Amino acid sequence: xxxxxxxxxxxxxxxxxxxxxxxxxLKTKKADDISFTTLLMFIIGVxxxxxxxxxxxxxPILLSNLITxxxxxxxxxxxxxxxxxxxxxxxx
Amino acid sequence: xxxxxxxxxxxxxxxxxxxxxxxxxLKTKKADDISFTTLLMFIIGVxxxxxxxxxxxxxPILLSNLITxxxxxxxxxxxxxxxxxxxxxxxx
Numbered sequence: 001x002x003x004x005x006x007x008x009x010x011x012x013x014x015x016x017x018x019x020x021x022x023x024x025x026l027k028t029k030k031a032d033d034i035s036f037t038t039l040l041m042f043i044i045g046v047x048x049x050x051x052x053x054x055x056x057x058x059x060p061i062l063l064s065n066l067i068t069x070x071x072x073x074x075x076x077x078x079x080x081x082x083x084x085x086x087x088x089x090x091x092x
Numbered sequence: 093x094x095x096x097x098x099x100x101x102x103x104x105x106x107x108x109x110x111x112x113x114x115x116x117x118l119k120t121k122k123a124d125d126i127s128f129t130t131l132l133m134f135i136i137g138v139x140x141x142x143x144x145x146x147x148x149x150x151x152p153i154l155l156s157n158l159i160t161x162x163x164x165x166x167x168x169x170x171x172x173x174x175x176x177x178x179x180x181x182x183x184x
Contacts, residue, residue, distance in 0.1 A: 006144040013137025020129035033125035037112035045105025052098035 031079035123171035
C-alpha cells in the first residue's frame with residue numbers, strides 16, 4: 001500500500017475540517033466560544049506552512065494550506081463580524 | 093537562511109494554537125459554537141498525519157501531530173462534557 005495515501009487522507013481531512021465550522025458560524029451567527037488567539041496563531045502558522053511549501057516546491061503543502069488559510073480567515077472575519085462582545089476585552 | 097526554520101515555525105504555531113482554545117473552553121465551560129464535525133474530522137485527519145509521520149519516519153510530523161491530537165481530544169471531551177444541548181441533535 002502506498003504510504004502517500006495516508007498523507008493525502010490527512011491533508012484532505014485536516015483541510016476540509018474547517019468547512020463545517022464556517023457553515024455552522026454563518027448559520028448560527030455566533031462564534032464567541034471560539035478562541036481568537038487560537039484562530040490568530042493558527043492563521044499565522046498556516047502562512048508559514050505556505051512559505052515553507054513554496055520554498056520546498058511542495059504543491060500538496062502549498063495547496064492544502066492555501067485552502068486552510070482561506071477557510072480560517074473567513075471563520076475569523078465571521079467571528080469578528082458576529083461578535084456581540086466586540087468592545088469587550090477578550091483575554092484569550 | 094535555512095528553509096526548515098519556516099517549517100518549524102509553522103509546526104510550532106499550528107500545534108500550540110489549540111492550547112488557548114482548550115484554556116478558554118475550560119474557563120468559560122462553553123464550546124457550543126465549536127463545530128463537532130470540524131473537531132471530529134480534524135482529529136481523524138491528525139491521526140492519519142501520525143500514521144504518515146510514523147511510516148516515513150518523520151519525528152517533527154509525528155511529534156507535532158501527537159500534541160495536536162492530545163489538545164484536540166481534550167477540546168472535544170470538554171465540549172461534550174460542558175454541552176448544554178447534549179440531548180439535542182447537532183446537525184453540523
